[in-house]
Amino acid sequence: MSPSIVPDEPKNVANELAPHKRLALTVTWCSFLSASLATMIFFAFVDPAPIVAVLTPTAALAGRTELYSLGFLFFWLVCALASALTAWLVSTQPPPRP
């Protein structure tokens, strides 16, 4: 059989995604993982429903599902911010002076 219909040319350059795209993926995913963990631990110990009811007694009573979702998105945002700042500082660090 002829195994290769379209032969693979040896690549002279690494097949890599551009650095800023890589960073964006890394930041999004790592903050997602951290936020999942934070959400799980936080809401295992804190029931948000009564707290929100006390804080805003006049507002319509928010269900737990909404509060968990908002909590997760909030954690994700904060983690992404920390991740992005770290990534940016590390990637723009000037080389050591001779």
Add this chain to the structure above:
Amino acid sequence: MNTRATPTTPVDEESYYAAHQKVYPREVSGTFSRLRVTAAWVLLGFFYLLPWIPWGNRQAILFDLPARKFHLLGLTLWPQDFIFLAWLLVIAALSLFFFTAVAGRLWCGFACPQTVWTEVFLWMEKITEGDRAKRIKLDAAPWSIDKLRRKASKHFLWVIFALWTGFTFVGFFTPIMDLASRTLTLSLGGWETFWVLFYGFATWGNAGFLREQVCKYMCPYARFQSAMFDKDTLIITYDANRGEPRGGRRKGTDPRAAGLGDCTDCTLCVQVCPTGIDIRKGLQYECIACASCIDACNGVMDRMGYPRGLVRYDTEHALEGLRSKVLRPRVIIYGVLLALLMTGFVAALAMRKPVGLDVLHDRNTLYRSLDSGEIENVYMLKIINKAERARNFSVALTEADGYRLDPAQPVFAVGPGEVFNAAVRIRRNAWGERAPGTATVYLSIQALDDPAVRATAEARFFAPAQ
């Protein structure tokens, strides 16, 4: 952020990176690909079917977040059981370490959701766009009716499958029957819709487009798994001693006479690789150990009449001609720890009590002297009812001569999964025959409907010293 705009990065940085090239994994058949397809069926079967399995009058597996309880078959876990979840996560992590130390990236190649869903998305790509060569041609070709039809049907399948995945995911948290009927009548809640779309979008993006880039750039495990490796870990290897010098030859040629190794340089191992690497360059961190290259190479070896295993699962030690050791300190330590944790987990789960009791002494006042001459202490009881129904608990003092409860026989109704706070008073005659001063008392609670459901807690009784 654009790193190229900063003066500190090299100006010609872009030249180090070829524009990302799409990897077109070639279809492969063989032992390991059958194994991977089987694993995909089993794992995805669990994922898509589990929420539909009933248990009594509820779903067998339901993470009921609004009610703050997890149903796992006959077991109901409350937030107070968080330790079990944490414990389970530790077991999962340690299992990953154990299997990685023994057999390399088994997880990546066969069980990781990223691999499993990519497998399904690739299959859908194959039935709509054709095999590898056809896909490459199709992508390079100008737009035509045929290209539009093929691309559209691929994306149609992808989107439907991704939406079904998102729906199933939400079905683990919301009763799926109810969710299904509300989906059909288009009356899903806002957040339910959001999570169906979110999880569907993530599946579609990760399995359809990002694929191997998830492993290369996003996965922390892919980076640190090498820490669990040693020279006795099973890895996918190319036997360079046997294969080199590589080169094309006619079937039937004696490779040794032609000055060639066993590698025919057919590049099939490269074409089947889902991460687009060449295993013949040695172990690379991109390799997810899916063993597709082993299947591909074995097929070629069979056709050439050479022995199989030019590319194979092996250890570094074996490649160096040394013996591989399976039982080594690293594996034994991981294994023993894992066995202990699992035994502990099962035991703790089996001995998990349906009721819990904590006693806190009143913070403001240590004791009070009453007009009747008695000393009184106030306690806050935290009664945790882990059962699925409401229960009445009676409170009593055990082995406590000279002490009495006030009220004498308190009974508290505690709802299912509720942590109930109740105040009780304990009184003691100040001049009783017991040694005055501070002492230890034991409070116990007992379910009225089942005397076996009971718990005891210790508390300090404070009194003035004589």
